[in-house]
Amino acid sequence: MxxxxxxxxxxxxxxxxxxxxxxxxxxxxxxxxxxxxxxxxxxxxxxxxxxxxxxxxxxxxxxxxxxxxxxxxxxxxxxxxxxxxxxxxxxxxxxxxxxxxxxxxxxxxxxxxxxxxxxxxxxxxxxxxxxxxxxxxxxxxxxxxxxxxxxxxxxxxxxxxxxMPFYSTGSEFGFVSRAEYKLKEALECFDIDLSGRKDAIDLGAAPGGWTKVLAEAGINTIAVDPHLIDKDIMKNPLVNYRRTTAEQYLADDDGKSFDVITNDMKMDTTDSVALTVVYRRRLTSGAVGVMTLKLADGFSYKEIQKAIGNLTDGGYKILGARQLYHNRSEITIAFSSKNEK
Ligand SMILES: C[S@@+](CC[C@H](N)C(=O)[O-])C[C@H]1O[C@@H](n2cnc3c(N)ncnc32)[C@H](O)[C@@H]1O
Structure with a gap:
């Protein structure tokens, strides 16, 4: 063919x-x-x-x-x-x-x-x-x-x-960043249905595009980033902004668990995957996740394979990985947690 x-x-x-x-x-x-x-x-x-x-x-x-x-x-x-x-x-x-x-x-x-x-x-x-x-x-x-x-x-x-998806910018909370399209595209591409999901943690949330998508899906969202998120997104009663790093939020452990995790942190791929794996203990069985891997200039394909392998070894089932239309020098990986520890 x-x-x-x-x-x-x-x-x-x-x-x-x-x-x-x-x-x-x-x-x-x-x-x-x-x-x-x-x-x-x-x-x-x-x-x-x-x-x-x-x-x-x-x-x-x-x-x-x-x-x-x-x-x-x-x-x-x-x-x-x-x-x-x-x-x-x-x-x-x-x-x-x-x-x-x-x-x-x-x-x-x-x-x-x-x-x-x-x-x-x-x-x-x-x-x-x-x-x-x-x-x-x-x-x-x-x-x-x-x-x-x-x-x-x-x-x-x-x-x-x-x-090549086309999404409209219109919503109650206005347009925050192009990044929100990345999450919308990922949810569509990997066939992830957020309906019925209750609690999300959004790592690397600023300026707030992904948080906006999660809150608009009716999910209580903890938005973690040392940088500020958009003030209109912060006003959404479902959004709980924490001005800290993902590492510190985990260390402070507020005992919350999540059925959605997203990670769009600007971070070295190995570190970002390692942190996602540590967060698995805070996820419910069947939680879904979406993360980006920021690819440095001259990245090697082996680095991507290693990242996917580390997520799998860390207890995640890979739902898909793709270089989406709204990704620039990055790829998006979707996964679910089975919580067999
Ligand atoms: C590409 S932006 C995220 C865009 C966001 N997803 C959106 O939709 O608006 C990357 C973010 O990662 C954050 N970041 C980098 N290292 C972090 C860490 N250790 N903990 C939390 N956030 C971090 C940066 O502050 C930056 O705001």
Missing amino acids: EFIFTCSEAHFKLIAYEFELYDDSFKFKKVLFTGNDGSFTALAESALTVAELAHLIKVSPIIFVRHIHAVDEVFEVVDNFCDLVCVAAEKRLERFLSFGVQLRTDGKLGGAAAKEISQKLTNLGFEQDMKNCQQVVSLTVSGNKVFFGVGKVSDNLSKWKGG
């Missing part, structure tokens, strides 16, 4: 290394285009199906890929190209699942083509869902070629076009 993948330009060299580590049939073909945001869209090949590949990426984990879609057919950009796409899509779409059309382009075709295809498919009786479709007609346009594929949204790794 040929497939399209996206990743950040900065981590492109790691992609082939990572894929080859877990899939010996992986063959890189070419970069199709670079987005304005510095993301690469590229073509590759694997003997796996797209569902098998998506599963492999999630469990391995293959960290630096953001989005994939299978290439079922390749079209030329001709006048009746939208009709050709609809004929091919009609054969592949499942009747009882909602669909969306995602078109990414190096500049030749615009959103008008995606709209026309959506409309034609709707006229054929398929149900479109712009926000939460179950299957996607993916179109990657490069030069005169259109790489077309239809698949389940879960096999694309992200519901967003090219793995």
